[in-house]
Amino acid sequence: MGELTEGELLARIFPLLPLSDTVLLGPGDDAAIVAAPDGRTVISMDTLVEDHDFRLVRPNGHRTTGYDVGWKSAAQNLSDINAMGGTATSLVVSLTLPPQTPVAWVEDCARGLAAAIEGLGAIGCCVVGGDLGAGTQLVVTAAVTGTLDGRSPVLRSGARAGHTIAVAGTLGRAAAGLAILEDGRTLTDFGPSGEELVAAQLRPQPPLAAGPAAALAGASAMLDVSDGLIRDAGRIATASGVGLDLDPEALRRYAEPLEGAAALLGVEAMDWVLGGGEDHGLLATFPPDRPLPPGFAAVGSVKPGRPLVTLASRETALRGWDHFAD
Ligand SMILES: [Mg+2]
Incomplete structure (x- = not known):
């Protein structure tokens, strides 16, 4: 990591993250602009912290890849939009990286994010931006936006006896x-x-x-x-x-x-x-x-x-x- 500037690292990551049609303005400015097709935005976020939500090396010897952490971060965020009855339109991802993190791990994380979006069928969703920072632990935080496409959201509070x-x-x-x-x-x-x-x-x-x-x-x-x-x-x-x-x-x-x-x-x-x-x-x-x-x-x-x-x-x-x- 040490040998690259933030700009150089971003230049390696963004080509791995294809954009979708919902993006009116992609990465490059201070913020992205995403269409809200039905006038409402569903929004949520989730964090994965090293040694709390994942371990880089497991007791059975398994090594967690950047791809896996990227996939999981996308999957759990897309799932929260799904749980409201919505479909996801964008993700922003913040990576906190210890200095010894290999650049390849970060690129792999970007590939995992993109693979989950495509593999899970989140058509119309993509990573539109985020943040890179240094820290003592690996942390991947993603925020997700979604649309209800004219549907009513499904809340936790509507269950009734007999359902x-x-x-x-x-x-x-x-x-x-x-x-x-x-x-x-x-x-x-x-x-x-x-x-x-x-x-x-x-x-x-x-x-x-x-x-x-x-x-x-x-x-x-x-x-x-x-x-x-x-x-x-x-x-x-x-x-x-x-x-x-x-x-x-x-x-x-x-x-x-x-x-x-x-x-x-x-x-x-x-x-x-x-x-x-x-x-x-x-x-x-x-x-x-x-x-x-x-x-x-x-x-x-x-x-x-x-x-x-x-x-x-x-x-x-x-x-x-x-x-x-x-
Ligand atoms: Mg949830």
């Missing part, structure tokens, strides 16, 4: 991948599924078509599962003032593919499904009189009464990820 709870995307796979990375054994001990589960942790695949589809289908509440099904379901329960009762039988299909890895690690696959975040699937509720949109599977129903998450009507002690818990 169906449904999930799009995967549950528990990223948590299984994290457990494999944090384990002493090598990846090959887990067979071919080990590689796939680790990929789910490093390069999550939020179902970006499902958010707008849910909004069009009349979803009453929605969020992306970033901190675990139980914890995130609790957020809908609290915001909506209802109970969310999850059906363990319906959740079994998410746990079954994880059972081999769980047995090797001596844990329960269902704990990853209920408590593991970072797959960035969608959890939504729908009025009972409509068919679920493509990509969604029913996993429970909304109940009247206390804002509580239950499993087959029983309370669960399981919690998901909380950044500030010890």
Whole structure:
């Protein structure tokens, strides 16, 4: 890093980040200008901090690439727009880099950002700018804008008793991948599924078509599962003032593919499904009189009464990820 100026580094990064039609003015001025097609801007941001959200070297020896961190940063930001029923229009990315960071790592991060945008189908989105700075830890912060394309946003507060709870995307796979990375054994001990589960942790695949589809289908509440099904379901329960009762039988299909890895690690696959975040699937509720949109599977129903998450009507002690818990 030391040998390049900020301008020289930016000159290497920007060619790796193609622009889209929503950009009225790209990088080069003090700020970019992005179209807001329906007059409203959906906006959010997320940060990845070295040794908190990712580690450059894992206990099993895996080295986290810039590509993976770039992909994940884009994916979790795009997912938050998806969770509102919107589609992303732009990302701005701030990189805090320790001086020893190789230039190739930064270029790789830019490639990962671009690959996630394209690979996840965020057509119309691109990186329009950001910031480069020095620090003691690697930090990747991205802010994302999006459009609702005339749709109503889907909030957390609209779930009502009798509505169906449904999930799009995967549950528990990223948590299984994290457990494999944090384990002493090598990846090959887990067979071919080990590689796939680790990929789910490093390069999550939020179902970006499902958010707008849910909004069009009349979803009453929605969020992306970033901190675990139980914890995130609790957020809908609290915001909506209802109970969310999850059906363990319906959740079994998410746990079954994880059972081999769980047995090797001596844990329960269902704990990853209920408590593991970072797959960035969608959890939504729908009025009972409509068919679920493509990509969604029913996993429970909304109940009247206390804002509580239950499993087959029983309370669960399981919690998901909380950044500030010890
Ligand atoms: Mg979210």
